[in-house]
Amino acid sequence: MGDWKTITVPVLSSDSKNILPYTSDRKISPTSMNSQVLRLPLPSSKNMHSFFSAFCTEENIEQRISYIDRELTTLGFPSIYAESKGKELNLISIINCINELLVLQHKNLRAQEEVEMQHLKLGSDMDHLQNCYAKLKEQLELSKREIVGLQERDRQLQSKNRNLHQSLKNEKDEVQKLQNIISSRATQYNHDMKRKEREYNKLKERLHQLVMNKKDKKIAMEVLNYVGRADGKRGAWRTDKTEARNEEEMYKVLLSDYEQRQNQLLLENAELKKVLQQMKKDIISLLPPQKQKPKERSEEGLVLSDQEEDIGELNKENMWELSCETVREQLTNSIRKQWRMLKNHVERLDNQVSRGHSGALNEKDVISREDHELETEKLELEIQQCKEMIKTQQQLLQQQLTCDDDTTLLLQDCYLLEERERLQEEWRLFREQKKNFEKERKSFTEAAIRLGLERKAFEEDRGTWLKQQFLSMTADCKSENVTTPSAFLRSKYLVQIIFLRSDPDIRSVKSASRQRKLPSVLSAPVSAELCQTPQYIAQNSVASEKPAADNMPNVWVESDDKEETE
Amino acid sequence: ASCMQHRLLVRDARSLHILQLYTCLDQIQYIEWSSDSLFILCAMYKRGIVQVWSLEQPDWHCKIDEGSAGLVASCWSPDGRHILNTTEFHLRITVWSLCTKSVSYIKYPKACQQGVAFTKDGRYMAVAERRDCKDFISIFVCSNWQLLRHFDTETQDLFGIEWAPNGCVLAAWDTCLEYKVLLYSLDGRLLSSYRAYEWPLGVKSIAWSPSSQFLAIGSFDEKVRILNHVTWKKITELDHPATIASKKTIVYKEVEKSPTVETERLSFPPTRALASSLFSTQSKYDISQVPVSLQYIKPVADRANPKVGVGMLAFSADNCFLATKNDNIPNAVWIWDMRKLKLSVVLEQLCSIQCFQWDPCQPRLAVCTGSSRVYLWSPAGCMVVQVPGEGDFQIVSLSWHPSGNSMVLLSKDNFCVCYLEREEV
Numbered sequence: 001m002g003d004w005k006t007i008t009v010p011v012l013s014s015d016s017k018n019i020l021p022y023t024s025d026r027k028i029s030p031t032s033m034n035s036q037v038l039r040l041p042l043p044s045s046k047n048m049h050s051f052f053s054a055f056c057t058e059e060n061i062e063q064r065i066s067y068i069d070r071e072l073t074t075l076g077f078p079s080i081y082a083e084s085k086g087k088e089l090n091l092i093s094i095i096n097c098i099n100e101l102l103v104l105q106h107k108n109l110r111a112q113e114e115v116e117m118q119h120l121k122l123g124s125d126m127d128h129l130q131n132c133y134a135k136l137k138e139q140l141e142l143s144k145r146e147i148v149g150l151q152e153r154d155r156q157l158q159s160k161n162r163n164l165h166q167s168l169k170n171e172k173d174e175v176q177k178l179q180n181i182i183s184s185r186a187t188q189y190n191h192d193m194k195r196k197e198r199e200y201n202k203l204k205e206r207l208h209q210l211v212m213n214k215k216d217k218k219i220a221m222e223v224l225n226y227v228g229r230a231d232g233k234r235g236a237w238r239t240d241k242t243e244a245r246n247e248e249e250m251y252k253v254l255l256s257d258y259e260q261r262q263n264q265l266l267l268e269n270a271e272l273k274k275v276l277q278q279m280k281k282d283i284i285s286l287l288p289p290q291k292q293k294p295k296e297r298s299e300e301g302l303v304l305s306d307q308e309e310d311i312g313e314l315n316k317e318n319m320w321e322l323s324c325e326t327v328r329e330q331l332t333n334s335i336r337k338q339w340r341m342l343k344n345h346v347e348r349l350d351n352q353v354s355r356g357h358s359g360a361l362n363e364k365d366v367i368s369r370e371d372h373e374l375e376t377e378k379l380e381l382e383i384q385q386c387k388e389m390i391k392t393q394q395q396l397l398q399q400q401l402t403c404d405d406d407t408t409l410l411l412q413d414c415y416l417l418e419e420r421e422r423l424q425e426e427w428r429l430f431r432e433q434k435k436n437f438e439k440e441r442k443s444f445t446e447a448a449i450r451l452g453l454e455r456k457a458f459e460e461d462r463g464t465w466l467k468q469q470f471l472s473m474t475a476d477c478k479s480e481n482v483t484t485p486s487a488f489l490r491s492k493y494l495v496q497i498i499f500l501r502s503d504p505d506i507r508s509v510k511s512a513s514r515q516r517k518l519p520s521v522l523s524a525p526v527s528a529e530l531c532q533t534p535q536y537i538a539q540n541s542v543a544s545e546k547p548a549a550d551n552m553p554n555v556w557v558e559s560d561d562k563e564e565t566e
Numbered sequence: 567a568s569c570m571q572h573r574l575l576v577r578d579a580r581s582l583h584i585l586q587l588y589t590c591l592d593q594i595q596y597i598e599w600s601s602d603s604l605f606i607l608c609a610m611y612k613r614g615i616v617q618v619w620s621l622e623q624p625d626w627h628c629k630i631d632e633g634s635a636g637l638v639a640s641c642w643s644p645d646g647r648h649i650l651n652t653t654e655f656h657l658r659i660t661v662w663s664l665c666t667k668s669v670s671y672i673k674y675p676k677a678c679q680q681g682v683a684f685t686k687d688g689r690y691m692a693v694a695e696r697r698d699c700k701d702f703i704s705i706f707v708c709s710n711w712q713l714l715r716h717f718d719t720e721t722q723d724l725f726g727i728e729w730a731p732n733g734c735v736l737a738a739w740d741t742c743l744e745y746k747v748l749l750y751s752l753d754g755r756l757l758s759s760y761r762a763y764e765w766p767l768g769v770k771s772i773a774w775s776p777s778s779q780f781l782a783i784g785s786f787d788e789k790v791r792i793l794n795h796v797t798w799k800k801i802t803e804l805d806h807p808a809t810i811a812s813k814k815t816i817v818y819k820e821v822e823k824s825p826t827v828e829t830e831r832l833s834f835p836p837t838r839a840l841a842s843s844l845f846s847t848q849s850k851y852d853i854s855q856v857p858v859s860l861q862y863i864k865p866v867a868d869r870a871n872p873k874v875g876v877g878m879l880a881f882s883a884d885n886c887f888l889a890t891k892n893d894n895i896p897n898a899v900w901i902w903d904m905r906k907l908k909l910s911v912v913l914e915q916l917c918s919i920q921c922f923q924w925d926p927c928q929p930r931l932a933v934c935t936g937s938s939r940v941y942l943w944s945p946a947g948c949m950v951v952q953v954p955g956e957g958d959f960q961i962v963s964l965s966w967h968p969s970g971n972s973m974v975l976l977s978k979d980n981f982c983v984c985y986l987e988r989e990e991v
Contacts, residue, residue: 182765186743190722194699201698208657211635222629246707246714253689254752257734 065089072097276335283338287345567606568981569594574608574619579967582983588619591629596639600646601688605664607649609640616640616649618664630662644688644708656681659693661711670711676701680726685733690714690752692736694724703727703738705754715754721746725769732778735795739769739783742871747772747783749798758798762791767872773879773888780904784876788892792907802907806876806892806900808862810912817854818948819914820941849916849939851948860895860914880922882929889931891919899933901943913943921963927970934961940975940984953982 056064073079077097081090353369567576572593576586592610599606607618614637618628636654643650643661651660656677661670675681676694683692688708695702701724705715721740728737735757740746745768749757760783762768767786774781780801781793790804810817865872878891887910888902896918903910917935924931933941938959940951953959959977966973972985 179765193723197699204655204657207655211633211653211657222627222631242710243712246710246712249707250690250714250752254734257732257752 077101273331276331280331280335280338283335283342287338287342567597567599569597569608574606576606576621579972579983586619586621586624588624590617591615598640598642600642601644602646605642605646607640607642609637609651611637613637616651618649628664632660635660641682643691644684648708648711650682652682672704672706674702676724678723678725680728683727683729683736684708685729686731687733690729690733692727692729694727694738696724703736703750703754705736705752717750717754719748719750720756720759721748726772728772728774730774730778730781730795731776735778737772737774737781739772742767742769742786744768745785747781747793749781760791760793760798760800762800763787767875770875770877770893771879773881775881775885775888775904776883777885779885780881782879782881782888782890784879784890786872786875788875788894790876790879790888790890790902804888804890804900804902804907804909806890806895808895809857809859810909811857812909813856815856815909815912817856817858817912817914818851818943819854819858820849820916820950821852822849822916849950851913851950854914858912858914860898860912862895865894878919878922880924880931882924882931883926884929887924887929887931889922889924891922897935899931899943901931911943911948913941913948915941920961923964923966923973925966925970926968930970932964932966932973934964934975936960936962940964940973951984953984 069079069081077100078093079090081088081093356370567574569575569590572590574586574588574590574594574597575584576588577584588608590608590610592613592615594608595611596609597606598609604622605618605620607616609616614632614635616630616632616637618630620626630649630651632651632653635657637651638654638656639652641650642648647664649662649664651662652658652675653660656675659672659675659682661672663669672693672695674695674697676696678694681694684690685692691706691708693704693706695704701719701721703715703717703719703724704713706712707714719738721738722744723741725739725741727739729735730737734752736750736752738748738750740748745762745764745766747760747769749759751757762783762785769783769785771784772781773784779795781795783791783793785791788806790806792801792804793799794801863873865874873893873896875893876890877893878889880889881887881904882889886904888904890900890902892898892900897915899913899915899919899922900909901911901913902908913933915933915935917937920934920936922931922933929945931943933943935941938953938961940953940961942949942951953961953975959975959980959982961975961977963976964973965976970986972983975982975984
């Protein structure tokens with residue numbers, strides 16, 4: 001059984017304050033076997049400490065043990081009493097229970113942590129959501145206001161529109177009214193004019209009558225002699241025959257004019273028909289030959305037959321030179337059809353070109369225009385680059401060939417100078433490093449000499465100390481239980497020290513940095529748990545090593561501390 | 567032939583020598599050559615007398631006295647043997663025959679601008695009549711003056727009639743209060759009627775193209791509408807805006823150039839020739855860069871017969887060009903290319919245009935503006951011809967010789983003949 005020491009495990013979160021504070025943990029203090037000690041944080045250790053100690057005191061220890069036993073059994077743990085009745089405690093079971101409780105505690109802590117994490121997360125999520133909500137509310141407000149504004153504007157525009165419509169209607173009405181006014185005035189004027197004209201006519205008639213009645217002799221024609229007619233013919237009487245002849249002549253004139261016009265139109269028509277036929281032939285020739293695959297689509301077959309029909313018809317027409325309505329229509333229809341086919345064909349070609357693939361006809365031979373262009377561009381670029389390279393090469397060659405010997409030597413000299421300078425730099429660096437190494441070596445050798453001297457001194461000391469120790473050991477052998485193991489331990493430790501001491505000798509020569517570690521290694525075992533004697537040794541060793549270690553302030557401090565503790 | 571007061575002078579066209587001299591009874595108001603150039607009629611409206619002179623026989627004479635009927639207009643018939651006299655108040659048209667001494671009357675002629683129209687071949691004559699407040703057209707056969715057709719027209723107030731050069735279509739148009747153009751065939755059938763718009767002022771001038779293919783109608787809305795002879799529908803509208811923006815139009819602008827006088831030759835007192843050359847300003851044509859804005863005059867709105875719209879129309883003899891004048895822009899002559907129906911040239915003058923006439927043979931246009939210069943344009947270019955002489959010779963009108971080699975330039979009191987010589991290449 002070891003010493004009982006209560007080390008309180010503090011409560012980590014505020015929740016667990018509700019838990020009864022009897023989650024104290026008892027830790028058996030290990031003897032010098034255990035080298036590790038758990039150090040747990042103790043925030044409210046003082047209160048808990050008093051409280052924990054309140055739970056179990058010297059008087060009610062039996063009650064408490066039984067209470068704990070009950071609690072544990074209710075929780076499902078095995079009893080802490082030994083098998084046999086009585087007050088003997090089953091240590092193992094206690095330890096197991098404690099272990100189980102620890103595990104449980106850990107689990108609970110972890111769960112608590114998780115819960116707290118989640119709680120934090122949720123809290124931040126909540127904050128985030130609240131922010132979002134606030135922003136969205138703001139946005140909603142803004143958009144509502146905007147909507148209101150837009151609606152207002154819309155209303156205004158609509159009212160304006162209505163006003164404009166109204167004004168337009170008004171204008172139209174006005175225009176209509178004015179037109180009506182004008183027409184009414186015009187009719188009025190016409191009526192007045194007619195009235196006046198009739199009056200005027202009456203006057204004219206009157207005047208005419210007067211003039212005619214006067215039978216003025218002055219109205220006469222005096223001619224010296226009759227003039228022959230221009231065309232030499234005699235004058236003719238007015239008879240019906242002449243009238244008929246007149247009519248005839250008039251109609252002749254008209255007819256001749258119409259005939260002339262008709263001839264002109266016929267000529268025009270013939271020309272235009274020729275042109276149309278020519279066009280039709282051209283269109284047919286432009287279209288791709290469809291006779292190769294007549295079975296592919298039935299439409300084409302129909303078209304073919306139509307074509308043939310048309311051609312036949314028109315040829316017939318040529319021969320007979322009919323120009324009746326149906327033939328004309330046929331011609332125009334056929335031309336329209338051909339034109340549409342041509343258009344479709346051209347469109348298809350365009351699509352083909354843009355897509356870059358050809359149809360079922362030729363796949364390998366036809367390269368799409370775009371690829372072709374890209375290739376040509378690439379090739380051109382390559383050509384340009386090659387040309388440029390060639391030019392630069394030529395220039396360089398020229399330079400090399402045409403430049404003087406002096407310049408070449410100078411150039412070479414330049415290169416050499418550069419190299420020399422670089423080499424000098426490196427030499428310098430090298431020399432510096434060499435110096436440093438020399439210094440270090442010197443210091444090492446000195447340290448080694450010193451170490452040797454110290455070792456000698458230490459050996460002597462050791463010898464004397466061992467003698468003393470053996471003497472003292474035999475003196476107090478019954479005082480403590482620990483002495484024997486401690487003696488063993490001490491002897492072991494001595495051996496360790498020797499080993500450790502041998503090591504530093506080797507190590508110190510090699511590198512300076514490890515010197516720092518050594519005292520710490522030595523001083524580690526020189527902690528409170530060790531006995532005084534090792535401390536003494538350490539001290540001595542430390543002291544002996546003092547002058548050797550220039551750059552070991554830690555050791556200084558510790559050795560000072562140790563001296564003080566002593 | 568020219569008349570002065572009551573004397574009639576006949577000159578030779580090439581040499582201007584006086585060949586004949588006749589004296590009439592009264593001041594001559596109107597002279598006209600007969601179609602075969604054998605006779606000249608001189609009309610004296612105040613006295614109501616028409617005298618006819620013969621060139622072959624200077625002793626031959628003829629006098630037609632209308633007496634109290636009065637005389638308003640007189641003209642030859644196309645055969646050169648009949649004279650048509652319009653009596654006062656347009657009571658009647660008397661047809662006097664020189665061969666038979668017979669008289670015919672045409673009643674109720676219309677008192678309008680162009681009431682009588684002869685076909686080009688002289689066979690038919692159309693007379694506009696008005697009876698009972700309705701317009702009629704009578705077509706007469708000129709050989710025996712027989713009435714061929716008589717039909718009414720759908721016009722409010724017929725303003726003018728004109729035969730197409732092919733003699734088969736007669737165009738009749740209404741007064742400017744109504745835009746209406748009616749087309750009748752020779753036998754009196756109405757072929758078509760064209761109306762561009764209803765209320766604003768209507769037709770101002772009409773011209774047939776020499777091939778009878780086109781009928782150009784100039785109206786008060788500053789536009790010329792061209793109808794084609796097949797469908798009698800409008801082919802195009804030619805607009806006369808004040809700003810010319812099209813790049814393809816050439817604008818010739820008449821600019822004055824200051825006369826160059828050599829100071830050495832100045833003498834005192836200055837000779838007449840020098841004085842006249844100092845005071846008379848030379849001018850030449852410059853090509854203006856489009857866009858060009860022409861001088862636009864907005865007429866007074868209250869007056870009747872406003873100076874608006876296309877007032878003068880003339881087709882060139884080869885049917886290729888149409889010359890128009892917009893009275894709103896009185897200084898410019900617009901020449902349109904009939905093959906493209908586009909404006910090809912604009913001549914901008916310094917003064918307002920008085921008269922222009924096409925050469926009967928070539929596409930040459932002669933323009934006079936009341937200054938002492940005559941302006942000639944042809945597709946090759948245009949030039950300014952100064953009338954040499956003392957003082958001012960303000961050309962009021964001009965007339966081409968039928969052969970196209972010379973033209974007569976008339977001012978108020980004088981006239982001169984301008985000969986156009988061919989360049990010897």
